[in-house]
Amino acid sequence: MTLPILALQSGFWAAAAMIAAVVLTSTTGEVLTAAAMKSIGDLDKIRARSGLSGAIRAVVTCPLFFAGIGFLALAFFALLFSLNHLPVSLVAPASSSLTLVTNAIAGKLFLKENVDRRRWSSAVLVCIGVYLLAH
Amino acid sequence: MAHARLSLRQYFILGLVSVCAPAGDSCLSRGMSHLPEITAAHPATLVAAVFTPWIALGIALLIGFFASYLTALSWADLTFVLPATGLGNVVVALLSHFWLHEAISLERWAGIALITIGVGFVAQGPSLTERPEADEPALTAALQAMQEQERAR
Numbered sequence: 423m424t425l426p427i428l429a430l431q432s433g434f435w436a437a438a439a440m441i442a443a444v445v446l447t448s449t450t451g452e453v454l455t456a457a458a459m460k461s462i463g464d465l466d467k468i469r470a471r472s473g474l475s476g477a478i479r480a481v482v483t484c485p486l487f488f489a490g491i492g493f494l495a496l497a498f499f500a501l502l503f504s505l506n507h508l509p510v511s512l513v514a515p516a517s518s519s520l521t522l523v524t525n526a527i528a529g530k531l532f533l534k535e536n537v538d539r540r541r542w543s544s545a546v547l548v549c550i551g552v553y554l555l556a557h
Numbered sequence: 558m559a560h561a562r563l564s565l566r567q568y569f570i571l572g573l574v575s576v577c578a579p580a581g582d583s584c585l586s587r588g589m590s591h592l593p594e595i596t597a598a599h600p601a602t603l604v605a606a607v608f609t610p611w612i613a614l615g616i617a618l619l620i621g622f623f624a625s626y627l628t629a630l631s632w633a634d635l636t637f638v639l640p641a642t643g644l645g646n647v648v649v650a651l652l653s654h655f656w657l658h659e660a661i662s663l664e665r666w667a668g669i670a671l672i673t674i675g676v677g678f679v680a681q682g683p684s685l686t687e688r689p690e691a692d693e694p695a696l697t698a699a700l701q702a703m704q705e706q707e708r709a710r
Contacts, residue, residue, distance in 0.1 A: 459631040529636040530636070534686070535686045547671045552643060
């Protein structure tokens with residue numbers, strides 16, 4: 423009797439670890455990309471002064487941007503891996519809704535964004551909404 | 558702060574982020590479902606798939622999504638852009654209901670309502686955290702560096 427319970431528990435932890443890997447790599451990628459874009463400055467203004475090529479050059483010469491892209495690629499492969507082991511009806515809503523909350527936490531901690539009560543409520547409402555919609 | 562309130566053009570870019578990602582995913586899904594099964598033994602079929610109309614359109618839309626997403630992140634906070642662009646999920650659900658005549662359960666209507674309220678909530682607030690000492694000097698420095706590079710050529 424204990425064996426199926428153990429298998430169930432290890433299955434739960436494996437699923438949690440896979441979803442956590444998607445959420446963490448995705449959040450790191452989003453935060454690094456956002457930090458890169460903030461360090462570059464307003465792309466609309468850069469494009470107005472230096473044209474589209476100037477704006478593209480500003481983005482592709484930023485090392486932080488490539489670090490962000492690297493983590494977003496990792497998140498994509500982590501998602502593919504978890505989709506190979508878990509049902510899409512669990513992975514898609516869980517990862518996309520949890521990422522909203524972890525991004526709000528990471529935005530406050532690392533990007534020093536002003537995550538006030540309005541943004542917290544909005545992140546939580548959209549998070550529950552995405553879960554209900556995708557489930 | 559210059560960006561506390563968004564311009565019409567900036568709302569348009571947020572709209573592009575919301576619409577291009579789900580539209581691109583849908584095009585890829587439709588394109589891939591019309592192709593024969595792709596196996597590791599014949600990887601060339603995957604390359605050929607890129608040039609089929611639906612997949613090419615999907616890739617173009619996802620490039621459009623990424624360009625508009627990066628633009629939005631350059632003038633708005635991550636914690637503003639992500640919830641605000643959650644409206645794309647609602648667009649897909651409503652399109653599938655009214656265009657493809659798919660049924661929407663009560664649970665999904667509740668999801669649509671919550672996302673709409675959440676987006677309306679965040680859109681009412683400022684889009685960028687005020688940092689009087691940071692943004693403009695960073696932009697000026699980036700522009701000066703680019704102008705110097707252009708002059709050096």
